[in-house]
Every structure is written in C-alpha cells, then in structure tokens.
Amino acid sequence: MGFLDSLLGRSRTPKPAKKDRLFAMSTAYVTLETEHGMTSGGKAGLVFQAEATSDFARIVAEAEELLRATGEETGTTVEVSDDKYGYRWVVVSDPDVEDLVVGLSSIKDGLDVGGYGARILAAVFKYERSGGRPAYFIYNVKRGLWYPFVPGKGEQVRDNEAELRLKAQLGGELPMEPELERWFPLWGVPL
C-alpha cells in the first residue's frame, strides 16, 4: 500500500503475500523432528475472519468439500469451528505434515480464487516438544513469513525464550518474521 494511499485514507486490507512460503513447512518439519526432538501434533489450522456475505459460506464449504474428497485417499480429515474471538478455523488432521500443508494450501487457494484471500490471517501448525508445552508455528499469510509461538504457564503468558531458541534453530529452514513486534500470539488456538 502506497504512502499516498494511506495519507489519503484509501487504505485496503493486504492480500496474501505474493511469494507463498507456506510450503517451507513441508521440508522444515524433517529438521524439527529429527534434530530438535519435536513431533507434529497431527493438526494444522487456517484462521480467517468470516464475512457475512451470501457467497462466502458457500466458497468455504466448497473448499472444505474439495479437501474432504481428496482427503479420503490421504486420510486427511477436516473440521470447521469458530473461536471465542469470532474467527473461523478450518482445522486439518493428518499424521503426515506434508498432507497438512497441502490441505491448508488447498483451503487457502479456494478462498483466494473466490476473492476472499484478504480475509485469511494465518496458518498454524502444532508441534509437541519433548518435556515441554506444545509449540505453534504461525505462518502470517499476508507477510509470507513464519514465527514460533509457545504459550507459557498461565493465561496469556508466552515463553519468549523457547520462541527465540526456535527462531535460532529454524531460521535457515523457515523464512522467519524479522520484526519481533509482529510475532502476534494467537490465543485459544483450537488445535
């Protein structure tokens, strides 16, 4: 968005980043599992703001149906739920991380083609850490960048140390968000 646009109040909601790096997870998970003792939680979710237009629900349902159909071969299952902040989640379950990536990507493409790509916030992958709380890898769809999110003990507490460690460990594999102030947490992730 141009400087002049924002100066004149013509701001618009950014669309998904041109360079889609969602697929970086389909290789990074190998390092995560073999070198850093983490295992996939078997679930990943795409979070977006539902829009109250007539065709929005249909487009989501179509994307979901498509994934259900292809999922019969791969064993991928799909669930849709709303969180307490009013955002909608399409949660994909599959033991294979690559299938999770493909699944979320197909939902994302479905929304994108339907003209609702700008509604998507993020894709989230869950990992279990040996002897620790689960870690989430969040892919900010608009920025095309990843960052770790590790909830700590207590309400809305983050384990920043663990997050920074994950950044250092995975910086080479996942394109990381360099601006730490954009490491937005997602509380109440239904994964």
Next chain:
Amino acid sequence: MHGTMNRSSALKAPAGLQARMLLTLFLLGVVYVVLMAALFASGASGVTIAVVAAGLFVFQVVAADKIGLRAMGAEEVSPKEAPELHAMVERLCVQADLPKPKVAIMRTSMPNAFAMGRSKKAATVAVTTGIMEILSPAELEGVLAHELAHIRHRDVMIMTLVSFFASIASMILQFGFFFGGDDDENPGFLALVLVALAVYVVSFFLMSALSRYREFAADRGAAEITRRPSALSSALMKISGTMQRIPEQDLRAHSELAAFYIARPSTKSLFALFSTHPPMEKRIAALEALERQIQGTTGTQPLPAA
C-alpha cells in the same frame, strides 16, 4: 475470470471525499505559505520565531501523544491486565498488517476510544471502560479497527502538523496582545498580527473540515479491516445514545484532543463547521453504503458529503 473475484476487493474510496481532502490539504498549505511569507516580511523577529517554531514543532511531534494520553487519564495496560482487548487488537493488526500499538484504558463511564502516536510503530490505542461495557465484541472490534485505520492513515501526525501552524499563529497573536502598544513604530508587526489572526481563524475551519473527512476515511478503513461496517454503525449508535444521556464531564475540555476520538464527546455543537466529527447520521449512512457494497447489492448511493 471468476464471478466473485471482485467481491472482496478494496472498498471504493469515494472520489469526492478524496478531492475534498486534497483541496483541504492544499488550502491549508496556501494558508501556511502566506503565514511564512508574513513572518519573513516582518524581518527582525524572523530568527527568533524560527527557533521558537522549531522547538515547538519538535515538542509537538515527540511529546504530543504522551501529553495527550496523560491529559485523558489513559493508562497503558499489559496483555495480562486486559487479555481480551489485547487479543482483539492483535488479530486486527494481523489482518491489517500493522505493528501492534500500545493498548491503554481510561477509567471513565463515558464510552469513547482514540488513537495516538506520531507513527505506526509508536502508536497507542485507548478505550474507556465505558465503551467496553456497552459494546458487544463485534462492535468493539469495529471501533478498534476505526482507530487502527487512523493509525494507518497517519492521522495523528497529519493533524499535529496541521495544527502546528495554527499554534504558531496563535503564538504570534499572543505576542501581539502583549507588545501591541507601540504599533506606530512598527507597522509591519501589526500587519503580521493581522495575518496571524486570519491564519488562525481560517486554519481552524480547515482543520475541522479535514478532521471530518478523515473520520469518514477511518470508518471506511475500519470496514476494510473487519468487513463489518454494520457492527461499527451499531457501535456508533450505542455510543451516541449513551453520550447524550451521560452528563458532560472532564473529557471534552480539550477540543484538540476531540479530533482523535471515535465520536465527538459533545453533540451539541451549534455549527457543523466547528465540529471535528461528522454528524452521526452521516457516518451511519456512509457505513450503510459500504455494507451494501460488501453485500454486492447495487446500491449506488454515493457517500454523503461531510
């Protein structure tokens, strides 16, 4: 390509609004050029005024938000203190691709919200406890999105810059009142005071107009982020309804600060020209037009003039 391709595309910015905003900015520019010319014409005091003006400018840019926050009794809150509010702001920031602003709360029953800060990275969003009580989550989200749109549009910086020249003019005016006795010796000074007076008056009206246009723009920006203009409408209706009932107190003393509020605290302004916010009905009508646009019905009603 695809029938629904345009559905979620950017909401149309009303052409008239852009033109009026540009015209206002242009006229403000002209006014300031005249003021500067007058300053230079007055000769001797030029350097002094320049130094004072530079100092004032730096002060306004650096300290305005802190002073504003303190003046309004807003306290920054941590995610632990206000988890829901923080989470709401965070998600809107992801959606709008903005860095997270500071979040502050004012303890007053009057429902209101405002944004402060000279840049996207040094911004604060503040809400009153009153607004959090009366609004539903979706409505509050609309209000927060409106404030984020102000931040994105750099409204605080623009209004600070714009009001800066008005401040200089008012300083010269005050100078004039103090040292106005010996006009005979310095007719140039009298002329300067008169120009300053004119600048002050004109820029006051232009500032109000600009502020109203930017209010419409922020409403539209909020609709861009949440795609729920009707939620913001109902928030505005609730706020204005409550505002008329709750007796006026401390908050509306500072009219410069009123420019940053979600809705103008006092609804009793005699002349629309003086008000920093467009009338509520016009904002609601504009939001309704945005909702029609989002819903895809061909309501071609243009956004009403401010």
